[in-house]
Amino acid sequence: GQSLEQPSEVTAVEGAIVQINCTYQTSGFYGLSWYQQHDGGAPTFLSYNALDGLEETGRFSSFLSRSDSYGYLLLQELQMKDSASYFCAVRGDTDKLIFGTGTRLQVFP
Amino acid sequence: DSGVTQTPKHLITATGQRVTLRCSPRSGDLSVYWYQQSLDQGLQFLIQYYNGEERAKGNILERFSAQQFPDLHSELNLSSLELGDSALYFCASSPRGQLQETQYFGPGTRLLVL
Numbered sequence A: 001g002q003s004l005e006q007p008s009e010v011t012a013v014e015g016a017i018v019q020i021n022c023t024y025q026t027s028g029f030y031g032l033s034w035y036q037q038h039d040g041g042a043p044t045f046l047s048y049n050a051l052d053g054l055e056e057t058g059r060f061s062s063f064l065s066r067s068d069s070y071g072y073l074l075l076q077e078l079q080m081k082d083s084a085s086y087f088c089a090v091r092g093d094t095d096k097l098i099f100g101t102g103t104r105l106q107v108f109p
Numbered sequence B: 001d002s003g004v005t006q007t008p009k010h011l012i013t014a015t016g017q018r019v020t021l022r023c024s025p026r027s028g029d030l031s032v033y034w035y036q037q038s039l040d041q042g043l044q045f046l047i048q049y050y051n052g053e054e055r056a057k058g059n060i061l062e063r064f065s066a067q068q069f070p071d072l073h074s075e076l077n078l079s080s081l082e083l084g085d086s087a088l089y090f091c092a093s094s095p096r097g098q099l100q101e102t103q104y105f106g107p108g109t110r111l112l113v114l
Helices: none
Strands: A003-005 A009-013 A018-025 A032-037 A044-049 A053-057 A060-065 A070-075 A084-091 A097-099 A103-108 B005-007 B010-013 B019-024 B031-037 B043-050 B053-057 B064-068 B074-078 B087-094 B109-113
Touching: A003 A084, A003 A097, A009 A018, A018 A084, A018 A103, A032 A060, A044 A053, A044 A060, A044 A070, A070 A084, A097 B043, B005 B087, B010 B019, B019 B087, B019 B109, B031 B074, B043 B064, B043 B074, B074 B087
Parallel strands: A009 A103, B010 B109
Antiparallel strands: A003 A018, A018 A070, A032 A044, A032 A084, A053 A060, A060 A070, A084 A097, A084 A103, B005 B019, B019 B074, B031 B043, B031 B087, B043 B053, B064 B074, B087 B109
């Protein structure tokens, strides 16, 4: 079967750095994406990794290791507005986008 | 604002009924995706269309069907509704439905089945 695992909840304080891990098991692999979703809102795209390594976009970075079927999202200089759910998603060879169950990030002052 | 629109925003109906959810993709996007998100759950991929044709199918029930019209808007039809169908239904679009493309999500339709 195909599955993604990520922690259900992470807490941190403003200004800190937090890492949200994602391990996946899929038949075929075409990339790992990350989406952010605020309560009651729609998911919004954050990043995409097709190749091994680190992709940096402002305060957010995403890492992929295809040999380990593992990736992470790194959030730096945390702000209160970063409190949201973060989903990793994988494209398998069935052309479907499979989402993890999400990690709820709570940022405290 | 992603540029993807969905109507209605909220829908309350009874078990056994049928509803239609509508989605208009971003201007220029040819591919539309439908997702279901139940309470405290991740997103479940239902189905994808590209330029009017079905491209990929996920965990979509036989009671559910979808189509994409020549003007590229899409409709998701849910029939014989059950309590468990209560969820947020999102539509997303992307330019060509390619694996590496970003998907832009609409605001969702919140369905409550009583």
